[in-house]
Amino acid sequence: MRRLGTAAAALVLAGAGLAGTAQAAGAATGPVGKAAAPMVCSTVWGSGDKSATDSDGQPLxxxxxxxxxxxxRMVFDISGAKGKLGYHVGYVDKFHQDGSGELIPVNGRAIxxxxxxxxxxxxxxxKQTYAGRAGKPLPGVNLTGYKTFKDTKFGASFEGQTQVGLGLRAKLPFRVLQSGDQLIVDVAHSW
Incomplete structure (x- = not known):
């Protein structure tokens, strides 16, 4: 029985590592019949702009x-990318389409x-590789039940980069990571 518990704990920790936080695993484990310890979520990411200039050039x-x-979490799948992915992520007061400058409304208290x-x-x-259309919600993304994400809008694909507006419940800490050929943006539920 002890081996089964150890194997289950290892699987939980492996899954939490993939999700980017070991603290989440701590909340899921605990002695049988006992309440798990309260979850502690990291908020050290900050809310300042984050960017990287490297680019692989593969399509989204x-x-x-x-x-x-x-x-x-929002994940950008750039299948086939082999190097560092370039990005710029930051808060804006209004979301304007890259290239035209046209205002695109995004729901939420922060963008x-x-x-x-x-x-x-x-x-x-x-040939189009991602079906986003300017000013429209991201295709296939349903935010029902999300704590922080409230809205998505496709901005543009202009001069080799793709622009997305993400409406949030509030201005909260976020981080940007790369995992293989995926760029990941995580926005915390609270400070």
Missing amino acids: KNIKTSRSACYD LQIYVSAPSYDGATG
């Missing part, structure tokens, strides 16, 4: 979202503007 394939106990150095089309053929 998909954008997905998910939830965890401590944060909401996180995300630029990913990956076009939504194949540079060689011009």
